[in-house]
Amino acid sequence: MGSLQAVKAVQVLFKKMSELCEKIGITISIVYGVSVFLIVFSGVLLRTGFTLQAHLGLNIVRPFPWSEELARWLLVGLAMLSASVGFKRKEHIGIELVVDLFPPVLKRAVAIITDITVLIFMAICLYSSYIVALQAANQTGDVIPYSMLWVKMNIPLGFAFMIIHALSHMISQFFPEESE
Amino acid sequence: MALVFSSFIILMLLNVPIAFVLGISSLIYFLFFGNIPLAVIGQKLYTGTDNYVLLAIPFFVLAGELMNRTRITDDLVSFAKALVGRIPGALAQVNIVTSIFFAGLTGAAVADTAAIGSLLIPAMKKEGYSPEYAAAVTTTSSIIGPIIPPSIIVVIYATATMESVGALFIGGFVPGLLIGLGLMLVALLFALKYKHPRRKTRMPARELYVTTKNSLLGLLCPLIIVGGILSGVFTPTEAAAVACAYALIVGVFVFRNLSLKDIIASFGKSAITSGVILLIITTATLFSTVLTIEKIPEALAEFMVNLTTNKYMFLLIINVFLLFMGMILETGANVILLAPILLPIAQLYGINSLHFALIMLVNLNIGLTTPPLGVCLFTAAPIAGVRFEKIARAAMPFIGIEIVVLLMITYLPDMVLFLPRITGYL
Amino acid sequence: ADDSAAEAKAAMEAKKTEAAEPAQEKKSVPENLTKALPDAKYVMRMAYTDAGTWPAMGEKPQAEHAYALLFKSVVESMSNGVASVELYPGGTLAQSKAATEMVQNGTLEIAITTGTIAGFYPAMQVFSLPYAFRSDEVAWRVFDESDFWKDMVADMAEKSNLLVLGMGQNGTRHFTNSKKVIKSPADMKGMKFRVMPSPIFSKMVEALGATAMPLAHNEIYTACQTGVVDGQENPVWNIAANKWYEVQDYMTLDGHVWSENMVVINNDYFNELPADIQQIIKVAALQGQWADRVSEALASKITDFSVLNANMDIYSPTANEMGQFKAAVEPVKEWLKGEVGAQVVDDFYAAIAEAEKEIGY
């Protein structure tokens, strides 16, 4: 009885963590998305303004030199964090046609094996991208004189979220909730 | 390499998402074969999306999302009804024509299937069309979305090769319209055979005026994008952001039905959709590294040249090969893996690079509506309430005409290249 | 980073143009030209962005590939196969900036890089100071002979773990545009030039009276074509390889920046090698360096130059006009002094003056 309760507690914990990661992931993604939109669109406006002012002999507006690089940085973060939300919401799809032909037991066994394989892959990605991020600490952008550490940290963060979602999903598969 | 390829196929058949299939297969190579450190993975995960041009992806999704929430889709449907409502099989025709219009707002076929499908599949069912027929018309016409600009897959193609986004956008109009006309023809034949309903009365002038006026705002979007690019006001990437700004202005100030909540939700939706695509692009970059190190492209080129030296034969083989690949692999992954390999081979046969790009894009998009990995089928199935196999069967005649159009594009290059030519892109 | 992307695209374009030639004689690159020897005790991996398709395709190797082939051949033959080099051309393993990073942290042994070093060792930006080198041979003299450069190499090896093995050339950069013949900075006023995302290039273009538009490399063609920008700047071979001459009508041979193909090895790795292997690597690096320089010069001065000459209006500024260009960019020098210190900038110009004197200018 006690061990069952422990399992339940772990299950609830992971579910909560997964939900929190989803919320953080989508919030940051939206912030990145809005920023990137403002940067790129203001770039167009500033350049148009620049061209127009030249006809009037003015020199007030000037395009930002850093907008290209900052937009790229935000895209990297947006890609990884929103991919993790997509993972939670099962937006990454595969070919179901073949496994649908399997008997239920085999289908479940296959799902467990492939889930573990994907989990290992994500763990290696997490490790590798974390190391790469740490190594980029004393490296700056081409234009923006700012450490690349936090830019590259978006990638392991995205994988960490995905791993939590995957674990939460797997635990709930092993021990389906009976009554809640 | 055999282990890499077999794990690739097995994982794919076992319902592992494509992004992870590509990543895990590459990982197996790095771990067991290449003299390659794992840090390469961390590096490539960064460099895979550290690309300015790819910014267009979230923007093109966002523009479609925003437009959708302003209910511009309803206006486009009304306008299409006014135009083709009296042709037999009216709603099927409306479905196709709306897709052509909607293509100017969306960069992805799935968005088209979801938006137009949820409006027109129920309506078609109510008028007595079978659900699988309604869904088949929806999915097969939704591939016009990524062929007519804006288009996500065009942006990915342009990053994978040297082709200019502008040229590809201009080049997409004719193939997109041809597919639309082909589908309309098939729908007409079905309508005549099965006596599908049509509108018998004229639309009141007042109603016609209002729907036309409202839909103009949506129809203007592709013109702003292409016009802005052609006149040098903005780059193709920036055009995607301008399209979003346009959708925001139209939604907030003209239709006045786009709330802050809608806007935030649209940003979220576009982020997730692009996240899924960008993860595939990233891991596909990883896998193409493996292919290049193992000199697979050279081997394939050699194989091809030994197989045939005839240009027309080559084009046929490539089309069959791509149709097959389009069925089993996601479109973006296909482009990243295959475009850099196949383009130089095509040029060995004297095929124009823009022509080849258009063949490849039209061809791969057909795979969106076929099993086992037709995302549009999966999207349409729950909307129509039928199994996707049934839709796939009903879609066969439509896919047939799409392949006919594909062959026309393949063997009559002037038909698709004249537009890029007169706009100075060729 | 931009230049590496530029090279990758150019490499792909070169592949494409070469591929457009008749298919009949197609053969693949021999395995032994890129793969390591099976029994070698020391295996070094070398990554670069230029295409590795020569000799299967093309009349001559691209510069970095020429470097790599010579380097590999010399290392393997002089060490009797004890040391071997595995080549990763075309950016397959990593693009310039990522490759430099990997060399720095030891996951890759050697990389050939362009335009990326400022993020790792800011003082190296002095080489991008406009109009510093009046010609290739002055640059060669500084990099091959000067104490200034030797000290900088030693300092960078110590501070960033990147040891410079050799200095090939990516080429001398010139301005192109679609508006008019540029004879002096006055003609550039009000024009928009695409620059790579790097502050020193923006400063230079602005000092010349034009506006700098940092744009991604893969937007250059369309941006020039549609008029988002009026012009851009790059070495001759790169302009030819990317076909920018199709959308640019005028070129001014002002040669504002001599850009590098810098070869770096992980310093710790190098120091742990036996002394005889180290010596062999140094010799091989010298051979590669010359192959690289000659290969670039043949393309930019002869073969690719003739392509541009047939498609663009090319202008060579007079001595007086060159003086105006040089005078206009003085603020860039002052700006860089603020960034990396006045000492290094002054020492750099002193080294150039000495090199020019030795050559006989």
Ligand code: NA
């Ligand atoms: Na579209």
Ligand code: NA
């Ligand atoms: Na449709």
